[in-house]
Amino acid sequence: MLFKTILLLLFSLKASAQVFNAAPFLAMGNTGLAQGSLYSISNNPAGVASLESMAFGVAYQNHFFSSEIQSQAVFAALPFASSSTLAFGMNSYGLQGVANLLTLRGSYAKQFGRHFSSGISVNSHRYYVTNYENDNTLSLDLGFQYYANDDITIGALARNVTKAQHEDVVPAYIPVEFGIGFYYKLSTALRIAYDMYYGLYTSLDYRGGIEYAVDSRVVVRGGVASHPTQYFGGVGLVLNKLHVDIASAFHPRLGTSPQLAIAYDF
Amino acid sequence: MISKFVLYILIPLYILPVFCIAQEMLDMEEMLIEQLTEISAEEVDLSEVVDRLWAYKKKPLNLNTVHAEQLADLIFLSPQQIRSILNHRILTGAFLSVLELQSIPELNDRTIQLLKLFVEVRPPAIWKDLDVNTAWKSVEQAILIKYGRVLEQQAGYAVKDPTRSHYLGDPNRYAVRYKLNYEDKIRIAWNMEKDAGEPFFQEKQSSGFDFYSGHILFKHVNRSVKQVVIGDYILQFGQGLILWNGLSFGKGAWAGGIAKEGRGLQPYSSMGENRFQRGIAGTIGVGSWEITPFVSYNKLSGNIEQNGDGEPVITSINYSGLHRTPTEQANRRSIKQFNYGTDLSYRRDRLKLGLTYLSTSFVHTLMSGKALYQQFDFEGNHLQQLGIHYNYTFKNVYLFGEMAKRVGGGMALNQGMLASLHPQLSAVVHYRNYSRDYDAPYARATGEGSHVKNEKGFYAGLTYHPNRRFEYAVYVDAFRFPWLRYRVDGPSSGVDFLTQLTYTWYKRGRLKLRYRHRVRQENALLSGRHENLLANVLHHQLRLEFQYKLNEVWRIRNRAEWTRYDKEDVEQGDGGLIYQDVFWKGYGGKLQANTRLAFFHTKGYNARIYAYENNVLYTSGFPVYYDKGIRTYLNLRWRVSRGVDFWARYARTIYNNKESVGSGLDKIPGNSKSDITLQLRWQW
Numbered sequence: 024m025l026f027k028t029i030l031l032l033l034f035s036l037k038a039s040a041q042v043f044n045a046a047p048f049l050a051m052g053n054t055g056l057a058q059g060s061l062y063s064i065s066n067n068p069a070g071v072a073s074l075e076s077m078a079f080g081v082a083y084q085n086h087f088f089s090s091e092i093q094s095q096a097v098f099a100a101l102p103f104a105s106s107s108t109l110a111f112g113m114n115s116y117g118l119q120g121v122a123n124l125l126t127l128r129g130s131y132a133k134q135f136g137r138h139f140s141s142g143i144s145v146n147s148h149r150y151y152v153t154n155y156e157n158d159n160t161l162s163l164d165l166g167f168q169y170y171a172n173d174d175i176t177i178g179a180l181a182r183n184v185t186k187a188q189h190e191d192v193v194p195a196y197i198p199v200e201f202g203i204g205f206y207y208k209l210s211t212a213l214r215i216a217y218d219m220y221y222g223l224y225t226s227l228d229y230r231g232g233i234e235y236a237v238d239s240r241v242v243v244r245g246g247v248a249s250h251p252t253q254y255f256g257g258v259g260l261v262l263n264k265l266h267v268d269i270a271s272a273f274h275p276r277l278g279t280s281p282q283l284a285i286a287y288d289f
Numbered sequence: 290m291i292s293k294f295v296l297y298i299l300i301p302l303y304i305l306p307v308f309c310i311a312q313e314m315l316d317m318e319e320m321l322i323e324q325l326t327e328i329s330a331e332e333v334d335l336s337e338v339v340d341r342l343w344a345y346k347k348k349p350l351n352l353n354t355v356h357a358e359q360l361a362d363l364i365f366l367s368p369q370q371i372r373s374i375l376n377h378r379i380l381t382g383a384f385l386s387v388l389e390l391q392s393i394p395e396l397n398d399r400t401i402q403l404l405k406l407f408v409e410v411r412p413p414a415i416w417k418d419l420d421v422n423t424a425w426k427s428v429e430q431a432i433l434i435k436y437g438r439v440l441e442q443q444a445g446y447a448v449k450d451p452t453r454s455h456y457l458g459d460p461n462r463y464a465v466r467y468k469l470n471y472e473d474k475i476r477i478a479w480n481m482e483k484d485a486g487e488p489f490f491q492e493k494q495s496s497g498f499d500f501y502s503g504h505i506l507f508k509h510v511n512r513s514v515k516q517v518v519i520g521d522y523i524l525q526f527g528q529g530l531i532l533w534n535g536l537s538f539g540k541g542a543w544a545g546g547i548a549k550e551g552r553g554l555q556p557y558s559s560m561g562e563n564r565f566q567r568g569i570a571g572t573i574g575v576g577s578w579e580i581t582p583f584v585s586y587n588k589l590s591g592n593i594e595q596n597g598d599g600e601p602v603i604t605s606i607n608y609s610g611l612h613r614t615p616t617e618q619a620n621r622r623s624i625k626q627f628n629y630g631t632d633l634s635y636r637r638d639r640l641k642l643g644l645t646y647l648s649t650s651f652v653h654t655l656m657s658g659k660a661l662y663q664q665f666d667f668e669g670n671h672l673q674q675l676g677i678h679y680n681y682t683f684k685n686v687y688l689f690g691e692m693a694k695r696v697g698g699g700m701a702l703n704q705g706m707l708a709s710l711h712p713q714l715s716a717v718v719h720y721r722n723y724s725r726d727y728d729a730p731y732a733r734a735t736g737e738g739s740h741v742k743n744e745k746g747f748y749a750g751l752t753y754h755p756n757r758r759f760e761y762a763v764y765v766d767a768f769r770f771p772w773l774r775y776r777v778d779g780p781s782s783g784v785d786f787l788t789q790l791t792y793t794w795y796k797r798g799r800l801k802l803r804y805r806h807r808v809r810q811e812n813a814l815l816s817g818r819h820e821n822l823l824a825n826v827l828h829h830q831l832r833l834e835f836q837y838k839l840n841e842v843w844r845i846r847n848r849a850e851w852t853r854y855d856k857e858d859v860e861q862g863d864g865g866l867i868y869q870d871v872f873w874k875g876y877g878g879k880l881q882a883n884t885r886l887a888f889f890h891t892k893g894y895n896a897r898i899y900a901y902e903n904n905v906l907y908t909s910g911f912p913v914y915y916d917k918g919i920r921t922y923l924n925l926r927w928r929v930s931r932g933v934d935f936w937a938r939y940a941r942t943i944y945n946n947k948e949s950v951g952s953g954l955d956k957i958p959g960n961s962k963s964d965i966t967l968q969l970r971w972q973w
Contacts, residue, residue: 210711249786
C-alpha cells in the first residue's frame with residue numbers, strides 16, 4: 024500500500040509525468056504551442072514543420088532537485104521534400120530502476136503554404152514498475168500552427184484526442200487537453216509566448232514566457248504557469264550549430280527541477 | 290518614495306497625460322493610493338506626494354540651481370535624464386531658457402512638455418545674500434483649516450453612564466496646517482489635529498488639539514550640510530527593510546511601486562500620529578559620501594501593565610492615533626520611545642551603496658503576545674537593526690536590493706531587477722525572504738503581509754506598450770508564510786495575480802479592464818472538528834472603468850466592478866458595484882464640482898469592494914462598499930480669490946434593510962450615514 028502511495032505521489036504531478044517540455048520551453052513557463060523547434064515533438068508536433076535541417080537533441084531533468092526522480096528525453100527530426108518533417112521522440116520519467124513512465128513519439132508535420140502547418144503525433148505510453156505492474160497504451164496528438172506574419176504565430180493542440188488511458192489500476196493518467204498558444208517576436212532580441220490549456224480533468228491552465236537575447240549567443244528566459252503556480256527560468260547558449268539550454272521550474276513547495284538540454288542542427 | 294526609474298521605464302505613456310492637466314493629478318492620486326502597502330483607512334493623507342508636486346507646479350524649480358534630488362521628486366524623470374540635465378548645465382553653463390531642454394537628447398518631447406510645468410530659468414538665488422528684508426518678500430506662507438463631522442449621532446456620544454466606554458469629546462474633526470517656505474531653503478510647518486470623539490481643551494488634550502506636529506527645515510546650508518530638520522521628520526532608506534516612514538507603495542497595476550528608492554530625510558507634513566520621528570536629523574555630503582544621522586524621542590500610545598514582579602511592561606502599542614475613550618485617554622502617549630541611528634551612503638556613477646543602522650529603545654519592556662503565532666516576535670526594551678542596501682544601473686537593467694539583520698534576531702532580504710527589454714516592454718522581478726524572527730517597527734517593504742517578517746515570495750511583472758493608446762500590465766506574486774499568522778494556524782501560502790488592459794484617448798480619456806485573482810489560506814473550523822484546518826480563500830475581482838473628458842467643462846467617469854469571495858467549504862459570496870462620477874468646472878475654473886452616485890450590493894463584508902473617492906485637497910479616500918445600498922457624494926472647490934480656496938464635501942450612504950449602521954461606539958440608528966467636510970486655505 025505504501026508503495027502504491029509513493030507511486031501515486033510520483034505520478035500525480037501531471038506536468039512532470041506525462042508531458043515533457045525541453046529546457047527552452049520549460050524556461051518559458053512550459054509554453055511552446057506556437058513555436059517551431061526540434062523540441063516541439065513533445066509539445067506541438069506542428070512546430071517541427073518549420074525545421075530546415077536534420078536535428079538531434081537530448082535532455083535530462085532532475086525533479087525537485089535532490090530527489091531520485093528523473094526524466095530523460097531524446098529528440099530527432101528529419102525534414103524532407105515538400106516541406107514535410109518526420110520526427111521521433113522518447114521521454115522517460117520515474118525513479119531509476121523502480122518505476123517508470125516511458126513515452127515514445129512518432130510525428131509527421133507538414134507546412135501548407137506560407138501560413139499554415141499541421142502535425143500529427145502517435146504516442147506509445149508504457150507504465151512500468153519493476154516486478155509489479157506493466158501497462159501499454161497508445162494516444163494521438165494533433166497540432167496546428169498559423170503564421171500570421173513574420174512576428175506572430177498562433178498554435179493549437181489537441182492532446183490525446185483518442186482519450187486513451189492506462190488500466191484502472193495504474194496510478195497515472197494521460198492528460199486529455201486542448202491548448203491554444205500565441206508567440207510574438209517583439210524584436211529580434213525579445214519574444215513573448217502565451218499558452219492556455221483546457222484539460223478534461225483539470226482546470227484552465229495559463230502559461231506565459233519571455234525570451235530575451237542578451238547577445239547573439241546568450242538567451243535568457245523566464246516564465247510562469249498558473250496550475251500549479253510555478254515560476255520558470257533558464258539560459259540558452261548558441262554555439263554555431265550546437266544549442267545548450269538549461270532551465271528549471273521553481274515550485275513554491277516542492278522546490279526546483281533543473282534540466283539540461285543539448286541539440287545539434289546538422 | 291516612488292522609484293523614478295521604474296516609473297520611467299514602465300509606465301511612461303500611461304502616466305504622462307495624467308500630469309498634463311492639474312485636475313488629472315487626481316488620477317495619479319488614485320493610482321498611488323491603490324498601491325499603498327496598507328489599504329485600510331477611509332481617509333489617507335497623501336500630502337507627502339501631492340504637496341510636493343503642487344508646490345513645484347506653483348513655484349517651479351530653477352534649472353540653474355536645481356539638484357538631482359529635486360528633479361527626482363518629479364517622479365517621471367529617470368536617473369539618466371536627471372544626469373543629462375545636470376551635465377548639460379555643467380558643459381554649457383547656466384540655462385538661458387527652458388527651450389534649451391530640447392537640445393538634451395535624453396529628453397523626448399513629452400517629457401519636456403511635462404518638465405516645463407515644473408521648471409523655469411531664473412538667476413541663482415544665493416544663500417549668502419540672505420537678509421531679513423529681501424528674504425521676507427520671497428517667503429510663501431499658507432494656512433489651511435479643515436472641519437468635518439458625521440451628521441448622525443453615533444452611539445459613543447450618547448452614553449451617559451461614565452463607567453461605560455464612551456467618547457469623551459464631540460464628533461467634530463478639526464485640522465489646521467501652517468507652512469512657510471523660503472525659496473526651498475527654509476521650510477517651517479506646524480500641524481494640529483483633533484479626530485472625531487477626541488476631547489478638545491479637555492482631559493489630556495488640555496492644550497486643545499490631540500496631535501501637534503511641526504518642523505523647521507534648512508536646506509543647502511553649505512557645501513557639506515545638505516539639510517537639517519528640527520522637529521518631525523521621516524526617513525526612507527534602501528528598500529524599507531529597516532526604515533521607511535511615510536507613504537509606501539507596493540504591488541499594483543503600476544509595477545513601479547515594487548522598486549523603492551529611499552528619499553532619505555524628509556520633513557514630516559502628514560497628520561498621521563505615528564510612524565514618524567521627532568527630534569533632529571541632518572544630511573551631510575562629502576564627495577561621493579552622504580551621511581544622515583538622526584535622533585528621535587517620541588511618545589506612543591499603548592497599554593502598560595504590571596508584570597508578575599510588579600514591573601511595568603508594554604503589552605500593546607496602538608497605532609490608530611485615536612484617543613477618544615477613557616481607555617484610549619489612559620493609554621495616550623504612555624510609551625516613551627527613543628530612536629537613533631544613521632544611514633551612510635556612497636554614490637558613484639550608476640551605483641549607490643548604503644549602510645543603515647537603527648536603534649529603538651523603550652523605557653519599559655515591550656512584551657510579545659502569548660499566542661503561538663507570536664512566538665518569534667520581539668520582546669525586550671532595546672531593538673536594533675543593521676543593514677546594507679544598493680541600487681545599480683547597468684545598460685537597460687536596474688538592480689536594487691537590501692539585506693538587514695535584527696541584532697539578536699533574524700534576517701530580511703529582498704532583491705529586485707527592472708529591465709527595459711524593449712522600448713515597448715519592461716519586466717520586473719522581485720524576490721523577498723523575511724525571517725519569522727526579524728522585527729523592525731519602521732520597516733515597510735514589498736510584500737503581502739502587513740509586517741516585514743515571516744514571508745517568502747517571488748514577484749514577476751510585465752508592462753507592454755505597443756503604442757500610445759494601449760497599455761497592458763500583468764504580474765504574478767507567489768508567496769509563503771513559513772510560520773503561523775493571526776487566524777492562520779499553520780504555514781500557509783498564496784498567489785496574487787493581476788492583469789490589466791488600458792486604452793487611452795490622448796488627453797481625453799481611457800478605458801480600463803482589470804482582473805485580479807488572489808488566493809490565501811486562513812483558518813476554517815468545520816463542523817464536527819475541534820481544531821482549525823486551513824482553507825483556501827479565493828478573491829476574484831473584475832473591473833471595467835471608463836473616463837472621458839467631454840469638453841473643458843465636463844468630464845465623466847464610470848466603473849463597474851464584480852467580486853467573488855470563496856472560502857473553501859465555509860462561505861461564498863458575490864459583490865457588485867456600479868458608479869457614475871461627473872466632474873464640472875465653471876466660471877473660468879474658479880468653481881469646480883464633482884459628484885458620485887454608486888450602487889453596491891455585496892454578500893456581506895467579505896465580498897466587499899474598495900473604491901477610490903475624490904475628496905478635499907491632501908485627503909484621499911479609499912472607503913469600502915459592502916452590503917446593499919446607495920452612496921453619493923458631492924465635492925466643491927471654490928477659488929475665492931487669488932490666494933484663497935474653499936472646499937466643501939458632503940457624502941451619504943443609504944443602506945437597504947438596515948436598522949443601524951456601524952457597530953460598537955460608532956453605531957448609528959437608522960439606515961444611513963452622512964459626513965461633511967469643509968476646508969479653507971489661504972496662501973500668501
